[in-house]
Amino acid sequence: MNLTLRIWRQKGPEDKGRMVTYQVEDVSPDMSFLEMLDVLNERLILSGEEPVAFDHDCREGICGMCGLMINGDAHGPQRGTTACQLHMRQFSDGETIDIEPWRARAFPVVKDLVVNRNAFDKIIAAGGYITAPTGSAPEAHSTPVPKADADAAFESAACIGCGACVAACPNGSGMLFTAAKITQLSLLPQGQPERYTRVIGMVDAHDEAGFGGCTNAGECTVVCPKGIPLNTIGRLNRDYLAATAKNGGKPGS
Amino acid sequence: MDLYTEGDPVADTRAPEGPIETRWERRRFSAKLVNPANRRKMTVIVVGTGLAGGSAAATLAEQGYRVRSYCYQDSPRRAHSIAAQGGINAAKNYRNDGDSIHRLFYDTVKGGDFRSRESNVHRLAEVSVNIIDQCVAQGVPFAREYGGLLDTRSFGGAQVQRTFYARGQTGQQLLLGAYQALERQIGLGNVEMNSRHEMLELVLVDGKARGIVVRDLVTGEISTEMADAVVLASGGYGNVFYLSTNAKGCNVTATWRAHRKGAYFANPCYTQIHPTCIPVSGDHQSKLTLMSESLRNDGRVWVPKAKGDDRDPRDIPEAERDYYLERIYPSFGNLVPRDIASRAAKNVCDEGRGVGPTKLGVYLDFADAINRLGRKAIEAKYGNLFEMYERITGEDPYEVPMRIYPAVHYTMGGLWVDYDLQSSIPGLFVIGEANFSDHGANRLGASALMQGLADGYFVLPATIANYLAAGPFEAVDASHPAAVEARRDVETRIARLLAVDGDRTVDSFHRELGQIMWEHCGMERTDAGLRKAIDEIRALRDQFWQRVRVPGDGEGLNQSLEKAGRVADFFELAELMCVDALHREESCGGHFRAEHQTPDGEAQRDDDRFAYVAAWEYTGTGEPAVLHKEDLKFEYVHPTQRSYK
Numbered sequence: 001m002n003l004t005l006r007i008w009r010q011k012g013p014e015d016k017g018r019m020v021t022y023q024v025e026d027v028s029p030d031m032s033f034l035e036m037l038d039v040l041n042e043r044l045i046l047s048g049e050e051p052v053a054f055d056h057d058c059r060e061g062i063c064g065m066c067g068l069m070i071n072g073d074a075h076g077p078q079r080g081t082t083a084c085q086l087h088m089r090q091f092s093d094g095e096t097i098d099i100e101p102w103r104a105r106a107f108p109v110v111k112d113l114v115v116n117r118n119a120f121d122k123i124i125a126a127g128g129y130i131t132a133p134t135g136s137a138p139e140a141h142s143t144p145v146p147k148a149d150a151d152a153a154f155e156s157a158a159c160i161g162c163g164a165c166v167a168a169c170p171n172g173s174g175m176l177f178t179a180a181k182i183t184q185l186s187l188l189p190q191g192q193p194e195r196y197t198r199v200i201g202m203v204d205a206h207d208e209a210g211f212g213g214c215t216n217a218g219e220c221t222v223v224c225p226k227g228i229p230l231n232t233i234g235r236l237n238r239d240y241l242a243a244t245a246k247n248g249g250k251p252g253s
Numbered sequence: 254m255d256l257y258t259e260g261d262p263v264a265d266t267r268a269p270e271g272p273i274e275t276r277w278e279r280r281r282f283s284a285k286l287v288n289p290a291n292r293r294k295m296t297v298i299v300v301g302t303g304l305a306g307g308s309a310a311a312t313l314a315e316q317g318y319r320v321r322s323y324c325y326q327d328s329p330r331r332a333h334s335i336a337a338q339g340g341i342n343a344a345k346n347y348r349n350d351g352d353s354i355h356r357l358f359y360d361t362v363k364g365g366d367f368r369s370r371e372s373n374v375h376r377l378a379e380v381s382v383n384i385i386d387q388c389v390a391q392g393v394p395f396a397r398e399y400g401g402l403l404d405t406r407s408f409g410g411a412q413v414q415r416t417f418y419a420r421g422q423t424g425q426q427l428l429l430g431a432y433q434a435l436e437r438q439i440g441l442g443n444v445e446m447n448s449r450h451e452m453l454e455l456v457l458v459d460g461k462a463r464g465i466v467v468r469d470l471v472t473g474e475i476s477t478e479m480a481d482a483v484v485l486a487s488g489g490y491g492n493v494f495y496l497s498t499n500a501k502g503c504n505v506t507a508t509w510r511a512h513r514k515g516a517y518f519a520n521p522c523y524t525q526i527h528p529t530c531i532p533v534s535g536d537h538q539s540k541l542t543l544m545s546e547s548l549r550n551d552g553r554v555w556v557p558k559a560k561g562d563d564r565d566p567r568d569i570p571e572a573e574r575d576y577y578l579e580r581i582y583p584s585f586g587n588l589v590p591r592d593i594a595s596r597a598a599k600n601v602c603d604e605g606r607g608v609g610p611t612k613l614g615v616y617l618d619f620a621d622a623i624n625r626l627g628r629k630a631i632e633a634k635y636g637n638l639f640e641m642y643e644r645i646t647g648e649d650p651y652e653v654p655m656r657i658y659p660a661v662h663y664t665m666g667g668l669w670v671d672y673d674l675q676s677s678i679p680g681l682f683v684i685g686e687a688n689f690s691d692h693g694a695n696r697l698g699a700s701a702l703m704q705g706l707a708d709g710y711f712v713l714p715a716t717i718a719n720y721l722a723a724g725p726f727e728a729v730d731a732s733h734p735a736a737v738e739a740r741r742d743v744e745t746r747i748a749r750l751l752a753v754d755g756d757r758t759v760d761s762f763h764r765e766l767g768q769i770m771w772e773h774c775g776m777e778r779t780d781a782g783l784r785k786a787i788d789e790i791r792a793l794r795d796q797f798w799q800r801v802r803v804p805g806d807g808e809g810l811n812q813s814l815e816k817a818g819r820v821a822d823f824f825e826l827a828e829l830m831c832v833d834a835l836h837r838e839e840s841c842g843g844h845f846r847a848e849h850q851t852p853d854g855e856a857q858r859d860d861d862r863f864a865y866v867a868a869w870e871y872t873g874t875g876e877p878a879v880l881h882k883e884d885l886k887f888e889y890v891h892p893t894q895r896s897y898k
Contacts, residue, residue, distance in 0.1 A: 012809060030534040032645075038539055038760070045758050045804050045813065053810055055327060057500040059540045061641065062425055063331040078644070085644050110471055111810045118448070121328050125440035129433035130392045134312040134710045137383070137390035141347070144401025154394040154419060157426055161330055188392050 001027040001088060004096040005040065007052055010109050017109070019098070029089035033076065034059060034066065036088055037099075053112040061085040061225065064160030067167065068113055069100040074164035074223040082162065082225045102163050104172035106210040117163050119209035120177060127201030128181040130190050149187045156183040158226040165220035165228075171212030176220040178206050179236035180228045186239055196243035203240055255877050256787070256832050263517075263868055263883035268372040268672040273358075273889055277376040280672065281715050285722035292317035294725045296480040297717070298465055300452045300507050302329030304424070304702060305685025306486025307431035308709030314438035316714060318721075321478060322435070322444050323467060325451045325502055325815075330432040333488060333500040334705060337424025338545035338638070340408055340416035341702040343381040348405055352413040354378045359890055360411055361700060364590055365665075365693020366842035366858065367892040368520070368866070370885065372672055373690050377700075380707040385417055387710055391430040395419050407588065408547060408698040416699045421545050421638045427702055431709070451815065452507045453746075454739040455483065455514045455681065458729050462511075462681035464736060466743045470815060473808040475747075477731035477740050481724050482680045482717060485511060486709065489664035489686040491524065493823045493830065494775070495767025497661035498530060498543040504819035505826050508668050508687050516676040517868035517881060519669035519689035521826065522834035525696055525843045526776050527662030528594035531645055532614040541660040542645055544617070544638055546594075546698050549587045551622035551631065552655070554578050554594070556615050560605035566616055566654045577601055585897040592695045592843050592856075593897060595659035599776050600854070602658075609656045618654035659776060663701060665692040665843060666833075669868040669883075673716035674708060677868070682717055684708035689866070694842025747807050750817045755800035759816045762797045766790065766820070766827060774831050779847045783835040787828055791875060794824040825874055832869075832878060839863045851894070860892050 002025045010017030024040050031039070034056050041051035057065040061082040068083045070076035076086045091097065099113065107115040145153075157180070165176040182199055185191035191198075207213075214233055221230040269276040269283075287295070295318055299310040302324040310322045324332060344357040357378040362369060385403070389395065395417050396404040408416040419426040438444040449470040456464035456477060464479035487507035491497040512518045529544045555576045557569055577597060579586040589597075598615045601607065608614050623631050628651060632639070639650045646656070667689040668676050674690070676683050685705040692700065729736070773779075773786035797820070805811045840849040840856035841863070849857045866883040 028535055028537055030647075031537045032539070035537045035539050039537060042758050042760060045802060046756070048804070050804055051813060053812055057326060057331055057502050058333060058336045059501060060336055060498075060542050061644075062336050062422065063326070063333070063500060064328075065326060065331050080640070081644055085641070087644065087647070089647060114810065117327055121330070121436060121439075121446075121448075124330075124433060125436040129437045130390065131437065132387070132390035132434070133315045134308070134387060134434075134714070135383075137386040140345070140386045140389040141402055143389075145397055146401050147397045147399050150394050150397040150401075153392070154396075154426070157394050157419075157429065158422065160425075161328065184394065185392050188394070190390055190392050 001029065001091065001093040003027055003091065006096065006098045008100040009052070009112055012111055013108055027088050029087070031088045032059065032084060033070070033086040033088065034084050053114050055114050056084055059084040062160060064162040067102050067115070067162050067164060069102065069167060071098050074102070074167045075225055080225055080227055102167035104166045104211070106172060106174065107163060107166060119211065120161050120163065120174070122209055123174065123178055123202050123205045124181065126205035127194065127198035130185060131194060132190070143189050145188060153184045153187040156180040156228060156232055159228050160226055162225065164223045164225060166211065168219040168223040169212065170217055170219065171215060173214045174206050174209070174211035175214035175233050175236065176224065176228055178202050179232035182236045182239060183232040186235065195239060196246055199236060199239040200243050200247070257836060257877045257880050260870060260879040260881050263866070263881050266370070266671045266883060268370065273371060273375045276372050277379055284715060284719035287718050287722050289317050291725065293319065295319065295721055296321060297482050297484060298323070298478060298480040299484045299486060300465065301332065301486035301488060301685070301687070302432070302435065303332035303334035303486060303488060303685060304428055304431055304705030305709040306484070307332065307428065307435050308706050309484055309486060309684060309713050310444055311431060311434035311438050312710055312714045314443035320438070320444040321447065321480065323447045323450045323452060325449065325470065327448055329435055329446060329448060330429060332428060333503055334428045334702070335425045336500065337702055338421045338543065339547045340406065340418035340423045340699040341384065341427060342408070342415050342697070342699045343385045343417060343703065344378050344415060345382055345385060347403060348414045350413045352415050356413065357381060357415065361691070361697060362693070362890040363895060364695055364697040366695050366856070366895060367693065367860070367864065367887060368841050368885065369691055369693030371887060371889055376712065377691050377704060377707050380711045381703050383711060384703060384706045388427055388430050391434060393419065393426045393430045406547065407550060411697065418547070421547070421635065424702060427706065431706070452487070453510065453743045453818065455511045456736045456739045457514055457678065458733055458735050461679045461726070463726070463729055466739050468743070471810055473811065475740060475743055477736045479729055479731065479736065481721060481726050482682065484682045484684060484713065484717070485668065485687050486685045487687050489667065490826055491661045491664050493766070493827050494661040494770045495763050496533065496538060496541050496771070498527060498541050501540060504822070506819050506822045508683070509822040509826055511668060511676065511678065511681060513871050514678065515871070516678045516681055517669035517870055518666070518829060519866050519868045520666035520694070520833065521830040521869070522774065522837060523665035523694045523843050524661060525591055525663040525665060526595040526659045528591055528598055528659050529617060529657045530660035531642065532609055532611060532656055532658040542641065543660070543662060544642060544655065544657060546591065548617060548635060548638065551634070552587065552617040552619050553621060554587050554615055554617055556601045556606040556608060566608070575606070582897045589897045590695060590697060596776055596845060598659055614656040614658045616654035617657045619650065620654070623651065663696055665689065665694060665696055669866070673719065674713050675716070675720065680720060682713055684713050694844055746818070747814065750801070750803050750814060750821065751807060753798065753801050753803070755802045757800045757802060759801060759803065759813055759820050762793065762801060763820045763823070765793060766823060769793070770827055770830070774834055777845050777847050778834050780835065783831045786831045790824065790827050790831065797821065797824060829869060829878060833867055836880065837863055837867065855894070858894070864892070
């Protein structure tokens with residue numbers, strides 16, 4: 001296959017950035033999307049140009065490091081698939097493909113297609129855990145967990161923190177990410193003691209990091225490579241409401 | 254020139270003597286403690302945030318130490334432990350199927366082909382039960398039975414069901430548990446997290462590890478960070494083969510830099526080739542994808558009986574199929590350990606019976622399991638793996654048998670550590686895959702997660718206190734001559750890589766190095782092949798330093814520069830791996846020397862000559878390394894030839 005790529009190039013956070021057009025030839029349909037970019041980069045290096053910077057690591061769809069807007073879709077056209085797992089057989093010969101970084105206020109561009117997603121870590125640090133210092137744990141079987149709850153918790157826990165939900169959201173909201181963690185932990189008996197302080201802490205951190213609010217557009221769940229369902233946000237809202245009610249109607253802890 | 258020389262044997266492993274069941278307890282009791290007020294005055298650097306590093310950093314911070322954590326990824330949650338699929342072993346015996354700490358210990362020593370330390374392995378088995386408790390308390394959503402209790406399954410090389418799992422994403426869930434504990438400590442101000450930072454040098458002051466030199470991958474800034482002790486949890490070195498199941502960024506640089514500063518590197522030739530990976534599809538391939546070996550619980554491995562049989566696998570009648578694992582190993586069948594399954598696949602492909610476009614593949618067939626259990630049951634167990642397979646290959650494994658082939662997956666070798674997980678450099682501790690300690694010559698499935706978390710949550714936090722009890726050590730800062738020199742070495746090296754400005758890319762060298770290693774230091778090794786590989790590696794390394802082209806500069810994000818530094822270290826490691834493989838004139842676990850096999854093609858150990866850990870001391874690039882032997886004693890598990898027939 002021969003393709004025309006239009007790729008966002010930006011030298012650093014202060015640079016304005018622009019789309020640059022490249023031609024790539026002899027792309028095999030068995031290549032992954034990132035392998036196609038590898039081929040382009042090898043050529044750029046040999047011709048004395050700077051290769052395109054993009055984040056990636058495991059290349060098997062689980063580390064959450066890669067993230068590209070491909071033709072305007074977070075992670076590209078295939079549902080339930082990260083950019084690293086997307087293969088070129090999803091495209092046709094002669095196609096023009098636009099490749100851009102995640103665009104959101106909370107994810108500033110570092111260089112080219114690389115963005116800074118530290119805001120996600122801050123949300124977790126603000127309550128996305130169960131306080132269980134090493135050595136303090138009771139015997140694992142002392143608290144049975146209904147299978148349905150365990151399975152539903154797993155479904156939310158499958159989030160890979162890639163940020164596609166934020167990139168796809170018209171508001172640049174990180175609600176699906178936040179809600180996935182809140183749902184996982186609030187479904188488990190071990191997560192109950194901190195349930196309400198957690199939701200307040202995480203939502204506050206989310207807002208402080210510059211993410212927008214959720215208006216139920218639902219774009220997030222469509223592009224989520226792990227299929228985190230939209231109803232997790234409903235659960236977050238219920239917990240948030242209950243938490244503020246417990247707190248005399250005031251948000252914040 | 255000799256390839257190596259022999260030095261003094263390793264004098265002391267600090268392992269307690271006496272009954273094995275109480276060694277760990279006695280060691281913990283004899284270890285000195287640090288009082289809480291002093292802990293606040295001491296800083297520990299932890300490099301890497303996978304299962305070992307993440308859990309260690311969180312636990313040390315909980316105990317009151319000041320912790321500085323480093324990872325090259327943009328978030329500590331992305332360390333490659335996240336990709337582990339199958340599960341984690343623990344001797345809970347919830348199944349009442351005869352499991353026990355002793356049996357897990359026994360299986361692991363045997364599975365490691367009698368090349369691991371009994372003391373360490375027993376401790377690992379003891380601690381395994383605490384790990385499950387810890388992870389459940391953190392909210393790790395393990396698979397459960399309808400009664401609400403934890404589900405377990407059997408896994409490669411074991412006849413009991415002791416493997417706990419979270420669908421096919423166990424590593425992810427365990428890592429997120431450790432990551433969340435770590436983030437909690439970051440939020441509390443007890444851990445300073447430095448993501449997108451890479452350790453490029455170790456700083457020794459008066460013979461002790463006192464700091465590291467790191468590069469900020471975003472700004473390019475080089476800085477020196479000092480501490481009272483340094484913990485390396487930087488993972489394995491499988492990417493020396495270029496194609497492996499490791500993440501693209503996985504590298505040996507942190508441990509190799511420490512090796513160059515005096516830390517012994519143990520058993521580098523012990524690499525695990527995983528039997529169930531998706532076969533290579535072409536020259537563009539950048540990495541290989543593992544299919545969890547839990548698939549072997551229900552999938553049956555076969556090839557056609559006839560060479561060159563190109564029929565659609567569904568059209569090949571039962572009578573013309575060779576379920577070779579079930580045939581050769583009737584008692585373990587498709588569940589034989591990884592090294593055995595991998596070599597068997599290589600053998601049938603070498604006979605010309607391989608399948609798929611490259612003929613380097615065998616079938617893993619679920620037709621029987623789907624008939625027996627129904628498609629829904631298979632979906633529930635393996636749904637995400639089947640989807641991943643289809644995305645990559647474009648084939649539906651519910652309809653057509655999967656094709657699999659072995660790929661480099663895990664490295665049992667690593668920096669040498671004593672029973673306390675301290676390297677041969679005082680104050681330098683090494684945990685997880687980065688050390689060599691527990692798996693001998695072959696790791697059993699679902700044991701890597703167990704070891705990473707055992708080291709990080711339970712072992713290191715106890716043993717490092719014994720070292721730190723002698724502190725706080727004399728304050729040193731980045732202006733210390735040793736720190737200045739280490740930093741200058743880093744700067745010189747970066748300048749040198751950028752200055753070559755040759756005509757080949759880093760990846761082209763890495764790919765070629767990987768081919769040499771896979772050909773001669775992969776599933777089967779020979780004296781002649783290894784000697785040839787050493788010559789080729791040296792020649793290619795010279796070419797690298799003359800012809801590599803690293804675009805851009807050292808200021809700011811430069812992914813080519815990152816890769817170049819890592820590949821330069823792989824070149825040095827590759828030679829040591831081949832020397833180690835050459836010197837070990839026996840076959841054991843993941844190290845198969847063609848000259849040393851039984852008449853029916855199984856690995857033949859030579860316990861009289863090689864029942865030792867080979868700990869290598871660095872003397873200079875291309876210079877003969879010094880071999881220090883640590884004799885292995887087996888008091889509880891008598892070495893026998895492993896038999897899975």
